[in-house]
């Protein structure tokens with residue numbers, strides 16, 4: 001007797017395989033600066049190197065409201081010059097503020113209150 005493929009069983013096996021396929025990983029939240037948080041006199045140059053950022057992930061900025069802020073600037077030029085004059089967005093929400101990385105590309109954040117010059121700026125690349 002010829003072995004005929006059992007169609008319902010094949011379909012079941014296929015759907016089980018599809019269900020087992022890896023799902024896109026869940027969004028992650030990264031505390032900028034880790035334990036040092038978002039503060040003056042912290043050098044954030046290498047902080048992003050230890051992570052991979054994806055669309056949907058969050059950056060959490062913990063800082064003293066009223067003293068510091070988070071300004072997203074357009075490009076490397078504004079970032080290098082610590083120039084907040086044409087911000088994409090500017091936030092003054094304080095501890096626990098979260099920013100969602102919702103597109104791919106590079107993001108530039110600085111503190112607009114003079115502390116950028118002491119290193120209070122960070123840039124991340126979202127893949």
Ligand SMILES: *[C@@H]1O[C@H](CO)[C@@H](O)[C@H](O)[C@H]1NC(C)=O
Nearest residue numbers: 073074075077078085086087
């Ligand atoms: C950088 O962004 C500023 C606005 O903040 C804009 O005036 C300038 O032309 C941009 N420079 C480059 C090189 O894209």
Ligand SMILES: *[C@@H]1O[C@H](CO)[C@@H](O)[C@H](O)[C@H]1NC(C)=O
Nearest residue numbers: 059089098099100101102103
């Ligand atoms: C993308 O993120 C920014 C900042 O968190 C938010 O203001 C904006 O509404 C988001 N856009 C979408 C489409 O989710």
Ligand SMILES: *[C@@H]1O[C@H](CO)[C@@H](O)[C@H](O)[C@H]1NC(C)=O
Nearest residue numbers: 043044045046117118119120
């Ligand atoms: C931060 O560290 C980088 C190299 O690790 C250095 O090039 C840069 O000048 C430092 N920035 C400040 C503000 O000290």
